[in-house]
Amino acid sequence: MGKRVVVGTATDWDSERRLTAIARQALSVPARTALAESQIEADTTVLDYGCGRGDDIRALSELGVQVRGWDPVYFPHGERDPSDVVLLTYVLNVIEDSEERARALRQAWDLTKRVLIVSTRLDWERRRVVGEEFSDGVLTSRKTFQHLFAVHELRRYVQETTKARCVSAVPGIIYAFRRDSDRLAYLARRIIPDEKWQESHDPTSAVSAIVAFAEQRGRSPKSEEMPEHILDSLGNLKHKELQRLIRAAVDSQQVREGAKRSTLNTLLFLALELFNGRGRFSSLPVAVQFDIRAFFTSYTEACRRADRLLLKLRDxxxxxxxxxxxxxxxxxxxxxxxxxxxxxxxxxxxxxxxxxxxxxxxxxxxxxxxxxxxxxxxxxxxxxxxxxxxxxxxxxxxxxxxxxxxxxxxxxxxxxxxxxxxxxxxEFLAPEDPDAAKYWRLTRAETRAGLYANPGLIRTEQGWEAELRRCGRQLRGHRLIRRREE
Known part of the structure; x- marks a missing residue:
């Protein structure tokens, strides 16, 4: 953003927004998060709105992403075409005028076809921002402005301005989805991991992959869920013959465990969906629709049970x-x-x-x-x-x-x-965790050595080191040994 004179309550001042556009050697955190969560993929069109020096544009382009950028100072002639994903990266926090701040957010939203990703600096960074309180932010000695958002303030602000249901990806990064179906698909992925299908090159390996799916999910997959290589490998295998092969190969106990797991995951998803805003059955991810049909008598019954689960959270x-x-x-x-x-x-x-x-x-x-x-x-x-x-x-x-x-x-x-x-x-792990036994052995050795005799003294590094010395012990990896004389 460019230079602007703003009339404050006490004095006029120049806002040097261009100085807030830092140079990066790697992708910004919002862009990395969007990539990790599959919001940005190779076939996604991306607009970096307020792109600063354009570092994210260059990095995403190198990854094969179709990305463009615009910035009033550094890329004033950049294209501002509607895009699947719009990045509004650390822009709102540097705009000192509240009306202009909201206008920038609305303009970015108007260019969003699928998801708007908004990120700002947060109020817990206040100690790192040197300057004087001004309006609803801080005026720094470099004549830059920062409005440091509270986490809940940012989500509410984006939601109220865009009129879209929003999700906090990580603290300080908000996703505003254009369609409910995309929002619900994102929520589902956070609860129900995408199936990892085995490779297959012939009918036998394809059936093996389908059996693995059935044991994990508790039901056979529908053709809409199967990747192309599985469908191609099945060739001309008839549906009835396929079902017979699946029934003969699956472990019925694993299928029952998979069905229980899928039922609970579906209830968890539907309860969370209500917490964030429930959509129509048709807007749910296809795989979740199939789970509801397989494990519940109806969508209504599944929602009723999920609502009871959410109510129990208050008890x-x-x-x-x-x-x-x-x-x-x-x-x-x-x-x-x-x-x-x-x-x-x-x-x-x-x-x-x-x-x-x-x-x-x-x-x-x-x-x-x-x-x-x-x-x-x-x-x-x-x-x-x-x-x-x-x-x-x-x-x-x-x-x-x-x-x-x-x-x-x-x-x-x-x-x-x-x-x-x-x-x-x-104690923080499940009993069957592969590392639990090793940690237990260390705990028993430390207990026998008297290291837990004074619990209040060992909560921090210095107290723990003092107790190790008192007991004449030291650690070598996860083994407790006698301390060598120094």
């Missing part, structure tokens, strides 16, 4: 009982802590709890432990450095969402001299 006693009955995670007097690898092993109502917070306020890009409070409704995603490699990983960041108010809090521990650390890592 403190039910949530606490679910936490006590969870086969994965560490339960404390106030919360359940679960590792990312075990999140699918907790009760469905608790998975819904975590997903609701993620959709409302964004799940951070990096985390490995989630904390679900049962006193009130709050979710925290914690990122411990090198969880698998470090026997007692250090906490690097915490991101918390209060579901009652949708207010968020982010804390970085990177510069902390005495960081919190983790003990008894196996």
């Amino acid at each position: 403190d006693s039910y949530v606490r009982a679910a936490m006590r009955g969870s086969r994965a995670g560490k339960l404390t007097p106030t919360s359940l802590y679960v590792h990312q690898r075990a999140i699918d092993q907790i009760p469905t109502v608790l998975r819904l709890y975590e997903h609701c917070a993620a959709i409302a306020a964004g799940r951070p890009a990096t985390w490995n432990i989630v904390k679900l409070q049962h006193e009130g409704r709050g979710v925290s995603w914690l990122d411990y450095l090198d969880f698998d490699a470090d026997p007692h990983p250090r906490l690097t960041s915490s991101y918390t969402v209060d579901l009652a108010t949708l207010k968020t809090r982010f804390t970085s521990y990177l510069r902390c001299e005495d960081r919190p650390l983790l003990h008894r890592k196996q």
Whole structure:
């Protein structure tokens, strides 16, 4: 954005928006997120609206993406054609005039055919922005302006301006979908992973791939779900013969487990859909439609059961009982802590709890432990450095969402001299996790050595190191050994 004179409450000043367009060596976080979540693909048309110096344009072009850009300073003659995806990357936060800010958002939305991806800087960055309070933001010494959005403020602002149902991808990045079907397809992918079909080159390998699908999903696939290479490999095999081969090859117990898993995933999706705005049956992803037809008597019945699940999320006693009955995670007097690898092993109502917070306020890009409070409704995603490699990983960041108010809090521990650390890592995992036994052995050795005699002293790095010295021990990987004399 260009230079503009703005009349403030006390003085006039020049806004040098062009100085906020930083040079990047790699894709911006919003563009990387959109690629990772398949919002941008090779056949997607992309418009970078307010593209600054054009670094995302160059990087996406190198990946084979059809991308154009426009910027009033750096690319004033760039094409502004309607595109599948429109990127509005760190633009709204540098516009000091609230009416112009809303106008820029509406213009970007008008050019959006499928999804508008809006990103801004967030209010937890305030310490890094040096300047004076001005209007609804900060005027820096470089004469640039920053309106730092709260996470819930950004989602509400985009939703109210575009009149579209929005989803928080990660904190500070909002997806506004033009069609309900695209929004619901995105939500479904966050809950129900896309099937990974086996390669096939003949009828035998094609049948094997279909059997694997049936055991995983709990039902046979429809032709609309099968990739072209599977259909081609089946050749002239008749439908009845195919069904006979499937019935003869499947493990019936695995099919039953797959059906249960698909039923619960469908309920979770429909409950989350209601939380974010429920669409028509025809707008649901095709695979979800087939699951509903296979595992429920009707869409109405499936929605009714999903609604009951969402209501249970408000019941403190039910949530606490679910936490006590969870086969994965560490339960404390106030919360359940679960590792990312075990999140699918907790009760469905608790998975819904975590997903609701993620959709409302964004799940951070990096985390490995989630904390679900049962006193009130709050979710925290914690990122411990090198969880698998470090026997007692250090906490690097915490991101918390209060579901009652949708207010968020982010804390970085990177510069902390005495960081919190983790003990008894196996407690956060599912019992069958391949690393659980190794972590158990370390915990037993540390207990026998007396390292847990003073729990209050070992919560941080310095206290833990002091207890190791007191007990004459040191760690070598996940083994506890006697400390060598120094």
